[in-house]
Amino acid sequence: MNSDKILKYILFAASLLILLISGAMILSLVQGSLPSFRQFGWKFLISDKWDPTRGREQYGALLFIAGTLFTSILALILAIPLAFSTSLFVAEYFRNTGMASVVSTLVDLLAGIPSIIYGLWGFYILRPFIVDIGLSSQGYGIFTSGLILAIMIIPYATSLSNTTIMMIPNELKEAAYSLGATRLEVIWNVILPNARSGMTASYILAFGRALGETLAVTMLIGNSNNMPTGLFSTGNTMASVIANQFGEASGLQLSSLIEIGLLLFVITTIINAIGKYIIKKFA
Amino acid sequence: MKRNNLFLALIAVLYVIGTTAKAQLSGAGATFPLPFYNMAFQQYSKTSGEKVTYGGVGSGAGIKSLSDKVVDFGASDAFLSDKEMAAMPAPVVHIPTCSGAVVVAFNLPGVESIKLTSAVLVDIFMGKIKNWNDASLKSINPSVKFPDLAITVVYRSDGSGTTNMFTDYLTKVSKEWASKLGSGKTVNWLTGIGAKGNPGVAGTISQTKGAIGYVGSEYSFAQKIPTAYLQNKAGKFIKPTLATVSAAGKGTIPTDTRIMLTNSDATLAYPISGFTWLLIYKEQNYNNRSLAQAEATLKLIDWMLEKDAQTIASQVNYAQLPAGVVKQAKAILRTVTYNGKPILK
C-alpha cells in the first residue's frame, strides 16, 4: 500500500465521523421521541396545543415550527444585505487597508459574544428602543428576536465570504478592468460568480446558526404559545421551548420536547435542501 | 515521534491526577436554592476540605441525573410523586434544606403596597381582571389610588419550581384554576408574557408599567422589589418575610417531609411557601460507590441541617427550617444505608 492509498483511506475514515455523530444523534432523538409519537402520531406536526397540565397533557409542534421559521428567515433577510456589504467592504473596496482589518476584527468579535449576553443586550437596550420608537407596546416579538438573530449571524455570513472573495485570482479582475469595466461590473461579473459557492455556504451556515439559537431568542420573543400573526406579535421557537422546559420536564412532556428536537433536525435538512436547489437553479 | 510521546505523557498525567484526587461530590438540580447551596458548599469545602460541585440545571434534569447515577445527590423544589418514586431505579429519600416562597411583584407608579385576596389573584392571572382600576381591587384596598392602566401578567417561560409552587397554591384556592390550568412546572397560561428566569420576570416587571408577576422570594428580598400582601387561609393579609415563610413549615409535616406548604393553616404563615429538598438513594452501595463517597455525601447533607448552614440560609434570604423539620430530616438521614447498615449514627 503506497502512501497515496493510505491517505485516501484516512480521509474516508474521517468522513465517517460525521455519519457517526449524526447517526448517534438521530438514534437518541428517535428513541426519546417514541413515547410522544405513540401518543400523538402525525397530528403532533399540525397541532397548536401545548398544555402540560397533568391529566390532560396535549402537545403539538406547529406553534414552534412557525416561530422558528419566521424568526430565522427574517434574520437571514435582515442579515444578508448587511453581511454582503460588509464582506465587500472588507474584502474588495477597502481591502488590505487598516480600516478593513479593524472592521473585520470587530465583526469577528460578534461571534464570540455568548448568546445570553445578546439576549440581555436585546432586553436592556434594543427592547426599550423598539418600544420608544413606537413599533410595539412591549417590545417582545418576532421582529426583535429576528433582529438580534441577524446581528448574531453576521460574522458567520461574512467570515467565509471574505475568504472566498479575497482568494479570487487577481488576473481575473485585472482582465475585466482592462476591458473597461467599472468596479460594480467586476464585482457582479467576476467576483460573485466565482465566490458564489463560498458565499452560499456561509449563508447556509449562518441560517443554521439562526435556526438553532436558543437563549437570545428566548429572552426576546415573549414565550407565548400562540401563532404569530404579525411582525410584532409574540410567539415561541422550537429551540427556545426545548431550552426553557427541558430542565424541568419529565415523562410525556420530555418526550415531546425531544420530538421537537428531532423535528428541528428534519426541518433544517429540508430547508437546506430547498436553499441549495434554488441556488442551483439560478446558477 | 517526540510529539506523540509528549501527548501520551500528558494523557497519563491527566489520568493520574484524576484517580488520585480526593473524592469530589457533585449534585445537580433546582435553580431556586442555587445561591444558598453555592455559598453553603463553599463554606463546607473550607471547613471539611471536601470539594462540592453543584449545577443549577433544573429540578427535572437533576432528578434525571440522580436516576442515571451520575451525581451524588439531586435537588428539587417539587417532591417526587409516588409514581415518580416507583420509576426511579431504587428507593430515594427526600431531605429538606430550607424553605422559600413565591411573591407577587408589581409595577404601579406611585403605589408602594397592595393587598390581594386569593380570588382576585386568580382572576388577575386568568385574565379576567384586565385593568388596575377594577372594582374588586378597589374594595380590598380602599386607601390606594389605582390608575386606569391595563394589567400585564408576567410568568416564567422556563419550567420552574417557582411556577410549580405558585400554581399549586392557585389550584388549592380556586376550583376554576384547578380545572382550567392545574399546577405544574409549566402551565398553559391564558394571558401575559413569559420571561426567562427570576431576573427575566423581575426585569420585565420593573420595565413595564402595570405589570404583575410572580418571583422567587430569595430574589425579591435581595432586590427589594415591592410585593403584595396575600391573604392566607386564616384570613390575615401577610407580607412575605423570612419569618412568615418559616411559619408555613410549623404545621404537621409527614415523616418523609413530602408536602407542599402552600395555603398552610398556620396563622402567621405566608400562603405561597415551600420546602426545597435534596434527594439521595436510600441504599448507597450502587454503581461501585465506595463507603467513603457515601459517608462524604451524608456528612455534607447532615451539615446542611446544622446551625452554621441554616444561618447562611437566612443571611441570603432563604427561610430556615423549623426545629421540628430539622429533627425529622436528620431522622431520615439516619435511615440511609450502605449494604444495609445505616451510615450515620
Next chain:
Amino acid sequence: MTQMNVLLENKKMNFIPYFFKGRKVKNGLFLSAVIFFSLITISMVLLIIGTMIFKGYHQINFAFFTQTPPNTFEAMMAKSSGKLIPGGIANGITGSLYMVALASVIAIPFGVLIGIYLYENRKKRYAGIIRDITDVLQGVPSIVIGLIVYLWVVVHITNGYSIFAGSVALSIMMLPLIVRSTEESLKMIPDSLKEAAIALGTPYYKVVWRVLIPTSFTGLMTGILLAISRILGETAPLMLTALGNPAINWNIVKPGAAVPLLIWQFYNDPNMVDLIWSSTLFLMGFVLILNLLAKWIAARRKF
C-alpha cells in the same frame, strides 16, 4: 450613434464603453449602499461592545483573573457598601481554556481531514451526503447536542459530569464550521497549482501537506477561529455535560467550570448580576487576541 445602439441592444456585451454616465452612476450608488450597510453593521457592533465595556470594565482587576467567584453574601455586602464585588472567574477561565483546547485537538484534525475529503471527492454522491449532513449539524440547537453527549458520554463513558464530556460537546459544535471552511478554501485554489505539483511527481500526501494546506491556510484559520469563538460562549451544552465547578479543576473526568456557565450562574443570582459584563469582556478579549494572532500569522506568511 447607431453603433452605440447596437452595443446597447447586444446584451451579451457586458462591458459597454466607459463614457456612458449610467454605469458610473450605478457604480457610485452601489458603493454608497455598501458603505451605508457596512456602517450600520459597524455601529451595531460598536454599540454592543460599547455597552459591555461600559458596564463591565470596572470589575476587571488582578483578582478577576486569579480568584474564584465570591459567594452571594459577600457580593451582597459589597454591593450594599458600594464597593467592587470581590473575587473573580479564575475557575471559569481555566475551565474554558482547558475545554476549548481539548475540543480543538479533537475537532481541528478531523474537521480539516473531512474538508479535504469533501474537496477531493466533490463529484461523488457520498461526499454530497456528508456535506449536507454537515450543514444540518450546524443547525442543531446546542442544547440538543448537550443532551446527546449527556446520554452517550456522561452516562456511559465518564459516569458523571465531566470536562471530557464538555469538550466532546464543544468539538461537535466546531466540526461543521471547520469542515465547510476547509472545503471552500481548498476550492478557491487554482487547479493549475495542484496540477503543477502532481506533474512534478509529488506524492499525494505531500501535495496536500505542502501545497493545498499552506495555500488555503488563511481560509482554514478563519474557520477554526470562528469555531473557537462560537464555542467560547456556549452555555447550554456545557450545563448538561461539564456541569460547572466552584474551584479550578484539571481532572478530566470530573465536572469543570466555564465562563459561560458562570455567566448563567451570575445572571440567576440577584447579587452577582453585575459580574456578567466583565465576564463577557474576558470572552471578547480572548476572541480579540485570537483574531489578532491569526492576522499576524497570516501577514507573516506573505501569501
